[in-house]
Amino acid sequence: MSIKxxxxxxxxxxxxxxxxxxxxxxxxxxxxxxLAQEHGLDVTEADLFAAQQRDxxxxxxxxLQRRMAxxxxxxRHFIQG
Known part of the structure; x- marks a missing residue:
C-alpha cells in the first residue's frame, strides 16, 4: 500500500x-x-480513500459545506424516489 x-x-x-x-x-x-500496476506502481483501494481524505x-x-449540501x-431526491 503506497499513497506515494x-x-x-x-x-x-x-x-x-x-x-x-x-x-x-x-x-x-x-x-x-x-493502470497503476501497468506502470509498476503498487496502489490499492485503501490508497485511493486515503488520498481522498487527505485532499x-x-x-x-x-x-466542504458546499459538497455536503x-x-x-x-x-433527498433519491429517498423521495
Whole structure:
C-alpha cells in the first residue's frame, strides 16, 4: 500500500499523453488499479480513500459545506424516489 505510488501515477499524467487520456474520464476503481500496476506502481483501494481524505482535509470549510449540501440534495431526491 503506497499513497506515494498513487501520487507518482498522477504526476505521470503530465509526462504520458496516453495515461492522461486514460484518466481523462471517470473510470472504475479496478481499472485505475490496473493502470497503476501497468506502470509498476503498487496502489490499492485503501490508497485511493486515503488520498481522498487527505485532499478533503486540506479544503476550506466553505468548500466542504458546499459538497455536503450537494450530496444531501442528491440523497433527498433519491429517498423521495
Amino acid at each position: 505510488d498513487l501520487d507518482r501515477l498522477l504526476a505521470l499524467r503530465k509526462e504520458d499523453p496516453l495515461l492522461d487520456k486514460q484518466l481523462e474520464d471517470a473510470i472504475e476503481v479496478e481499472q485505475f488499479l490496473e 478533503e482535509g486540506s479544503l476550506p470549510a466553505e468548500e 450537494e450530496e444531501s440534495r442528491r440523497l
